[in-house]
Amino acid sequence: MGPLSVYGSPLPVSPALDRWIRQRARDLTLRRVDTQRASKVVNSFRDGLLEFLKNNQEKPYFRQAKVLNSGSYFEMVKINSPNEFDMMLILPIPRLNMTELEECPGVFYTLSLCRQARSEIRSYQVNNQLTISAAKIRADMRDLVCKFISAYEVPSLDSEWKVCVEDANSPAVTLELWRTGSSEADLSIDVVPALEVSSQGLPAAARAGSNVDNWLGKKDRRKLLSAGFYFVPKMPRGDDLSDMAKESWRISFSHSEKEIIRNHGNRRTCCEGQSNRCCRKTCLRLLKRLIEGLKQRYPEELEPLCSYQGKTIFFHVLSRRGDDSQWTIGDLSKCFLILLSAFEGHVQSGNLPHFFVPSHNLFAPPAFPQSTLDFLAAALKEQRESNLPLLQTLPPIALLSSPPPPPPPSTSPQQETQMADICKSTSPEVVQRVGATPSSSPQLAALLHLSESYSDRSSIIMTVLGLMVALMGVGLGFLKLM
Template identity: 30%
Template sequence: KERQTTVWLPTFSSDRQKNCAEKATAMRGLSIDDTLGKLLMATIDKLKIKKSERSNASSCVNNITAKVVTHLKQNVNWCKDIERLRTGSYYENVKICEPDEFDVMRSIPVDVALKRHPNKHALHRFLNEDKTIQASEMLSEFRDAVKEAVKKKPRCPAVTLEVKMEENGKTISIDFVLGLKVHRASWPDFTKDGFKIETWLGKKEKANMKHRPFYLVSKYEGKGHAEHDGVVAKGILHGHSKTCCEDVGYKCCQKECLKLLKYLLQQLKEDDSKSRKMSKFCSYHAKTTLLHAQLAICFQQLLEDFVQHLRKCHLPNFFIPSHNLLRQASPSSCDFLANEIEFQLNNNFLIFS
């Protein structure tokens, strides 16, 4: 499969989210009856991860990550300055059910343009004549290095590692992702029509974000590889006590909405009769819908927005609007998922019972 370069945008927090729940209520709020509300809250409680399980899993991941990073810095010349970027559902606090999957992103600082000169940068040998990066060769070497670092560990195929924890015998998956950290005056031109947060977080916050680094990630677009959860800037999602609408007395539930939609997709995927139609959908579609909606209080509205995108077979990346996240899903698959969601909406979410 061809590899494509995707922009991985930085994490951030904002001090301009006050009153957003009140505004969202006035603009978009929909009432939820007591029975349905209780069901959704009970489902949220069911999705919570036990602290002991989270602690054991994160300890295992941190130990393996430290070993991999040490090996990379000592044995791979162009990885000597490799850094860790804390992103993904674990760090966004939107992981559900079990701490069984972790994304570990490793980034390498680079200039805006790499020069074809051996003294300029360790990545020069991966540079094409047209100054583009040979992503496949770079990732192949990165994958071999990660595999070498954990070769004594069982169940460790290439970059996505499956590790059995000693404490409880459960298997967790660790996905190592390589990115290039780029500093420049602003984000790439193809993001100029995206990231619409002016009326949400304010023009000043958007301007501040545009001056922070962005990350280029080369990854598979084929079957079995989904859009990466960490692409969404975790600070956009509510939940920080100092930056959220909770300051004015409203309990923001954006993260709860996202967890419920992730769980709904997960339950549909686990149904053998529906899994084939569901193969092209992932939690990043849920996150992108949430960002476009800019809602704070309503799971039903989130689902209705998602259904609209599915009916059109078009869900633009929040940061790169020219990139349609549903381009690989067939119209029949999109209609199938839209029908399934509408069925759950009209039947008080039987799938959660």
């Protein structure tokens, strides 16, 4: 693959790379049986939590809470397994004064009531002033969730919910579902308190956002601007924050993001049937998989990188390539490479405007240091020039009551020695003697790449067996030519 022009048409995609991308796209689709099982557990948790909050006597402000499902699962772009869920706990709020935070204007605000309230929100005013305390609402919600979990039983499963250690930079209370005797959690839920602002206009910084005129149309843009918005109790990153910054809120457009992704076509018939399917959401899934793979390979170097930056790039590309004919399912690989090109372009320029608040740069330091941008640019270039090796299939994750995978077949020391000898003898020269090279055989190249990347013994054994089958096939073809 050569360099790609941002938002333009990429160079022709080789048949081998096209097959690779399409296979990865199929592998990322969630299984219906897994989604049904996970939804049952999450819905039971949601209903139980709402009932608990409605009847709680300690924190009356939370009695009026309602739930807004958000995140990739409910946007229908979740990848690999339905094991992560986002749940916004919507709380009512009177009319507010919204003041941009000097340290991070546009997305972080201090919130204060326009006048003294008679409702239960008065319990969360800072020092009896009109300013609303983000820290106190976050702490009280965590306390309520912990009390709910202590008495809640997961229906029909030998499992229990556990509350994770608090993260000072996260607005969420994270819970994990653990089966008895399991070594890892089956799924997790992030419960985030959010103040709903529905009767006021957007802050000035957000009025120029949602550039969807040439894609969804001006009518839909007006709907997005009037749909309301939310504030979640999240403060900026940093060690020397002011007292006001520690009580700040981050603006959220989760409901608008979900609406855009679920109704993504510039025609209402987009994706209503097989003949009208587009590849937009599939491209986003592939980009999420690439970001996930980069973070798994470089967890420290790319710590600030997250899927939200990928989603923002996706929105920007869609706003510039709005017509459904530019996203046909037959052009999946080309469309994904355009998205990847845009990713590289934003990283190289160090500029990624927030889609709803264009004045805020998601790639700006200190949240995203220049050293991280340089490292990410190099990593993306390596991926592009190497035909995207990180777009590999992840092993299936056992979910809830799914049976554990069978153990790998046992081998004797003599068999392992023989297999090791085969690995040593499988050099490019040996392959060339039977009339094939990694470059001329994509299947063989993939097997060689996978055999180098696997580290555990059982994976090496299975890879070698597959390599032997491939070599036997090549050898038989060579014999026929003789």
